[in-house]
Amino acid sequence: MCGIVGYIGQRDCTDVLMDGLEKLEYRGYDSAGIAVFEKTGIKTVKTKGKLKDMRQKLETEGSPVGHCGIGHTRWATHGEPSDQNSHPHSNGRVTIVHNGIIENYIELKEFLTEKGYVFHSQTDSEVVACLLDYYYSERNPLRAIMETVKELQGSYALGIMFKDFPDRVYATRKESPLIVGIGENEYFIASDIPAFLKYTKKYALLEDDDIVCMTNDDIEFYDVHGLPEQKEISVAEWDVEQAQKCGYPHFMLKEIHEQPEIVQKTLESCCKNGEPSFEDIGLTDDMLRDVKRVFVVACGTAMHAGIIARYAIEQLARVPVTVEVASEFRYMDPIVGEGDLVIVVSQSGETADTKAGLELAKQKGAKTLAVVNVKYSAIARQADMFIHTLAGPEIAVASTKAYTAQISVLYLLAFRFAFARGTIDRERMNQLTAQLLTAPKAIQDVIDHKQDCQYIASKLINTDTLFFIGRSFDYALSLEGSLKLKEISYIHSEAYAAGELKHGTISLIEPGIPVITVATQSAVLAKTISNMEEVKARGGVIIAVCRKGTVFAADSVDMKLEIDTDLDDILVPLPTVCALQLIAYYTSVLRGIDPDKPRNLAKSVTTE
Numbered sequence: 001m002c003g004i005v006g007y008i009g010q011r012d013c014t015d016v017l018m019d020g021l022e023k024l025e026y027r028g029y030d031s032a033g034i035a036v037f038e039k040t041g042i043k044t045v046k047t048k049g050k051l052k053d054m055r056q057k058l059e060t061e062g063s064p065v066g067h068c069g070i071g072h073t074r075w076a077t078h079g080e081p082s083d084q085n086s087h088p089h090s091n092g093r094v095t096i097v098h099n100g101i102i103e104n105y106i107e108l109k110e111f112l113t114e115k116g117y118v119f120h121s122q123t124d125s126e127v128v129a130c131l132l133d134y135y136y137s138e139r140n141p142l143r144a145i146m147e148t149v150k151e152l153q154g155s156y157a158l159g160i161m162f163k164d165f166p167d168r169v170y171a172t173r174k175e176s177p178l179i180v181g182i183g184e185n186e187y188f189i190a191s192d193i194p195a196f197l198k199y200t201k202k203y204a205l206l207e208d209d210d211i212v213c214m215t216n217d218d219i220e221f222y223d224v225h226g227l228p229e230q231k232e233i234s235v236a237e238w239d240v241e242q243a244q245k246c247g248y249p250h251f252m253l254k255e256i257h258e259q260p261e262i263v264q265k266t267l268e269s270c271c272k273n274g275e276p277s278f279e280d281i282g283l284t285d286d287m288l289r290d291v292k293r294v295f296v297v298a299c300g301t302a303m304h305a306g307i308i309a310r311y312a313i314e315q316l317a318r319v320p321v322t323v324e325v326a327s328e329f330r331y332m333d334p335i336v337g338e339g340d341l342v343i344v345v346s347q348s349g350e351t352a353d354t355k356a357g358l359e360l361a362k363q364k365g366a367k368t369l370a371v372v373n374v375k376y377s378a379i380a381r382q383a384d385m386f387i388h389t390l391a392g393p394e395i396a397v398a399s400t401k402a403y404t405a406q407i408s409v410l411y412l413l414a415f416r417f418a419f420a421r422g423t424i425d426r427e428r429m430n431q432l433t434a435q436l437l438t439a440p441k442a443i444q445d446v447i448d449h450k451q452d453c454q455y456i457a458s459k460l461i462n463t464d465t466l467f468f469i470g471r472s473f474d475y476a477l478s479l480e481g482s483l484k485l486k487e488i489s490y491i492h493s494e495a496y497a498a499g500e501l502k503h504g505t506i507s508l509i510e511p512g513i514p515v516i517t518v519a520t521q522s523a524v525l526a527k528t529i530s531n532m533e534e535v536k537a538r539g540g541v542i543i544a545v546c547r548k549g550t551v552f553a554a555d556s557v558d559m560k561l562e563i564d565t566d567l568d569d570i571l572v573p574l575p576t577v578c579a580l581q582l583i584a585y586y587t588s589v590l591r592g593i594d595p596d597k598p599r600n601l602a603k604s605v606t607t608e
């Protein structure tokens, strides 16, 4: 949601800002803009629409020429997408870009209106520009920022320029991501590292209400009291290729293809001598033995990874696991506390609800463990323990490789849990681990047969609605397959526990409605087949996603997608989900949709 970039150095600022905004496009947006210090003052160009609209506007209005500026992609919250509501916003002597939500903006707007400020947009963000101007006196930007943030309630990442200081970009943040890039005599701010990765891999992190001031040849950090601070400089492990399509038509397809390697890398990083090991992050067998209950708190696809974890941990370690949607967990006054382990799962590590869930769990005395893909994210930093999924930058809005990396880690955790609690012995733990390490091969096999998924997609493109059903792990996969398909193909889809269909939803089954039946789990296969037959009897079109060699009664299945693997049932979700991702991807493409940037969606959901 919303992308921020800022630059000061010797390069053409418009180029750097536009290039950075392009790298942040994945976050989702509906308008864009930049403001650059020119010799005669700040020039702002902004527009509703996409970056191609912005480029067109730059051509007609003339690109700002300068070496210092800020840019923004906006995902509308307060006020419709329009030129006026686009950022940057200028008022008085201040120009800003903002990511986040100012919760008390109405009170602040009233106060500022009384002081004579006139507003030009419907956004909550413009009040920040006005408030900064209100507190700006004696040519002291730092003081203005410190006074302003004291008044702000909500979340913000801000890039700020003061008219009187053409050679400076200021920035601050609270609960919204903002990273500082450090090059050779050039500095950047950005919502995410890929925006400046091309120029530098060095970065520094800002804590809540830290302020950074970047000039041509220097960078200074200040804490919330305005005292100078030293910041640790880190080096990003990601490289430029990881943030590029590298010949693939879409990031999503590239990311699906990366899964065998990523799963391998992630698994290896959590194993020592062939067994799962979490001692390095402080998660010992003694701790696992003492855990009374496990909660998995997450959103969307990450929450679906939690459901896989639930089946695996409960089956193997016999510990009760509850999976909660983070936006519910945070407000349900959950019965959670000492003795509980709360696992928060997130690709971005910035999802507002998941972060709030983590904070609540900590307050209530539970131990917290984050499974996160972005190591410098807020969630990764705030949790008691942190496991880094090594998926690299995930750019496509639809999460694929982050999910497979998450479930890989969660499987290992389940194995170690079970061993620590004595429900499996070391031999079984190591046998399961060895098997899991062969999962990349099984995923690769699905990718090598992607034309089978493409064929199934070609049969779905004209449908208005479809269903996914499955039991146990297959139910967890159905939820994920359905979410993937609907978010990028815009086909209405619902996932049901196969046995639940006849409790209401079966009334929606009409002749011709596709029902994707995930049927990989031998313990419940016969039951799933019965549910499938119930659908078939009502004219549903059955697409079975099953292990190779699964036998169905004649004519009970219309199409079959076979997963060729020897993996234990518990591990089959890894290759199977890849098939569901490919079905969703091809359905989207065949319907003429850009799967990387589905409408209305943002990659990183930093508001509630």
Ligand code: M6R
Pocket (backbone or CB within 6 Å): 299, 300, 301, 302, 303, 345, 346, 347, 348, 349, 350, 351, 354, 397, 398, 399, 400, 484, 487, 601, 603, 604, 605
């Ligand atoms: O960054 P997170 O993993 O916390 O994001 C959670 C969800 O917003 C995310 O998984 C979303 O559901 C994806 N669009 C699914 O493809």
